[in-house]
Amino acid sequence: MASGQQVAVYGAYGHTGRFIVAELLERGFSPVLSGRDAAELEALARETGAQARPASADDAAALDRALAGTAAVVNCDGPFAVTAAPVIEAALRAGIPYLDVAAEIEANADTFERFAERAREAETVVVPAMAFFGGLGDLLVTAAMGGRTAADEVHVAYGLS
Numbered sequence: 001m002a003s004g005q006q007v008a009v010y011g012a013y014g015h016t017g018r019f020i021v022a023e024l025l026e027r028g029f030s031p032v033l034s035g036r037d038a039a040e041l042e043a044l045a046r047e048t049g050a051q052a053r054p055a056s057a058d059d060a061a062a063l064d065r066a067l068a069g070t071a072a073v074v075n076c077d078g079p080f081a082v083t084a085a086p087v088i089e090a091a092l093r094a095g096i097p098y099l100d101v102a103a104e105i106e107a108n109a110d111t112f113e114r115f116a117e118r119a120r121e122a123e124t125v126v127v128p129a130m131a132f133f134g135g136l137g138d139l140l141v142t143a144a145m146g147g148r149t150a151a152d153e154v155h156v157a158y159g160l161s
Contacts, residue, residue, distance in 0.1 A: 004028060004029065004030065005029055005030065005070075005071040005072075006029070006030045006031075006032050006051075006069055006070040006071060007024055007029050007030070007031055007032065007070055007071055007072050007073070007074065008031075008032040008034050008053075008066055008067050008070040008072070008073040008074070009021050009024070009031050009032065009033060009034065009073075009074050009076060010034045010035055010055070010057075010066070010073060010074070010075045010076065010077050010083065010087050011034075011035045011075065011076035011077025011078075011083070012031065012033035012034060012035055012041065012044055012050075012076065013033070013035055013037065013040035013041060013043070013044045014035070014076055014077060016076045016101050016131075017035070017076035017077070018044070020074050020076055020101075021033065021044070021048060021050065022048075025048060025050070030050065030051075031048070031050045031051075032050065032051050032053055032066065032067075032070055033045055033048075033050050033051065033052045033053065034052075034053050034054065034055050034063075034066040034067075035054065035055070035077055036054070036055070036056050036057070036077070037054070038052070038054040041053075041054055053065060053066040054066075057077070057082060057083045057086040057087065058086065060086065060089070060090065063086060063087060063089075063090035064090055064093060064094070066090070067090050067091065067094045067096065068094070070094070070096060071096060071097075072091075072096050072097040072098070072099065073087060073090070073091050073094075073096060073097070073098055073099070074099045074100070074101070074130075075087045075098065075099070075100035075101070075102075076100070076101050078102065078104065079104065079107070080100060080102035080104045080107035080108075080128075081104060081106060081107040081110070084100055084102060084107050084110070084111055084128065085110070085111075085114065085115075087100075088111065088114075088115050088126055091124065091126070092115075092118060092119070092122055092124055092126075095122065095124060096124065097124060097125035097126070097127070098124070098125070098126045098127070099125075099127045099128075099130045100127070100128050100129065100130065101129070101130060101131040102128050102129050103129065107128070108128040108129050111126065111128040112128070140156070141154050141156065
């Protein structure tokens with residue numbers, strides 16, 4: 001992805017969403033603010049100068065409008081058991097990468113079960129838990145393997161308090 005591209009942030013006005021929006025702006029991307037609460041989105045749009053596109057996870061047409069013309073979507077809106085599948089479906093329809101920050105094991109397992117094959121067929125990236133144990137674990141394993149390209153088995157453990 002190149003600087004200047006639009007990146008949709010679903011749940012942009014939440015705690016994590018605000019961090020994602022700030023980082024995108026810092027790196028020269030154009031965040032497209034999305035989520036359920038139009039008033040919260042408009043307030044954040046005034047604050048950041050970004051475009052707001054309200055969409056509820058249960059409104060496929062609104063999600064399609066929210067993702068139109070974007071290069072990727074980052075889902076920051078939990079519960080991910082409710083939001084992940086509809087936002088992934090919209091990302092697949094748009095042909096753009098989907099990432100989320102889920103720390104919900106069941107939602108992550110469901111994402112892999114329901115979307116791994118479809119994402120592969122569509123040649124579209126779907127990465128759940130990119131900021132927690134999923135994506136971070138993958139990066140750590142890749143770094144630990146050095147230059148090796150395959151492993152028979154990898155165990156990643158994590159703890160929550």
